[in-house]
Amino acid sequence: MRVEPITLAALRDRPLSVDEVIAAVQDPRAGGTAFFVGTVRDHDHGRGVTALSYSAHPSAEGEMRRVMEKVVADTSADGRPVWRVAALHRVGDLAVGDVAVVVAAAAGHREEAFAACRRLIDDIKAEVPIWKHQVFDDGDAEWVGAC
Template sequence: MHVEAITLVGLRDTPISVDEAVSAVGDPRAGGTAFFVGTVRDHDHGRGVTGLAYSAHPTAEAEMRRVMEKVVADTSRDGRPVWRVAALHRVGDLEIGDNAVVVAAAAAHRAEAFDACRRLIDDIKAEVPIWKHQRFTEGDAEWVGAC
């Protein structure tokens, strides 16, 4: 029986759960599960941050799915598959400490789980049209990732 490798993908304007993402990739065939949580920090490049907002292009969720499909294909190798992956990204206003992104991967072995998890977050950040508007303690702000 073939099980879809992408078990959870989404953009949400409500808090995202690590437990939901990790649960979504649970698979009895998996010997390793890896996850990454990106949180809003109180500083960036030596400057204090008070909060931020994420905006996404209407195609962002479809682009996340495309990235996830490629990561699964690229990191499954030598009969050691990545069984399941999940990714959630927040949009809207976030406060310091909020979860901004959660990715998870379950694979036959830990190396593939780690590789897939790292590729997921790196490729989502590099390829998916999601932009961050960061507010600083001095009162100014900047866009990150906008072209």
């Protein structure tokens, strides 16, 4: 019986739980679990940030799942599988210090877990249609990730 490696792939408009993501990747075959937590910082490009919000295209959850499937396939190709992956991304208005994204990967060994976790966050950021709007302390604003 094959166990689905993608245990959680969702957007949420409420605070994210790191514990939920870590629990989602628990697996008795895993000797290593790696996770990444992205938080809202009070600056960007040397400028103070006073407000931030995330918006997502309706296809974002499906695209997140597609990215996760590819990461699992690519990082497991050498016969050392990544057993489970999970990701949550926040949408809506966030405050400085809020958790914006959590990803985790569990594998037989730490090397595979770290590699999959790194790929997860990098590929989600690069490929999933989620856009960040941030307002700076000088009143200027910018969209990040929007075409």
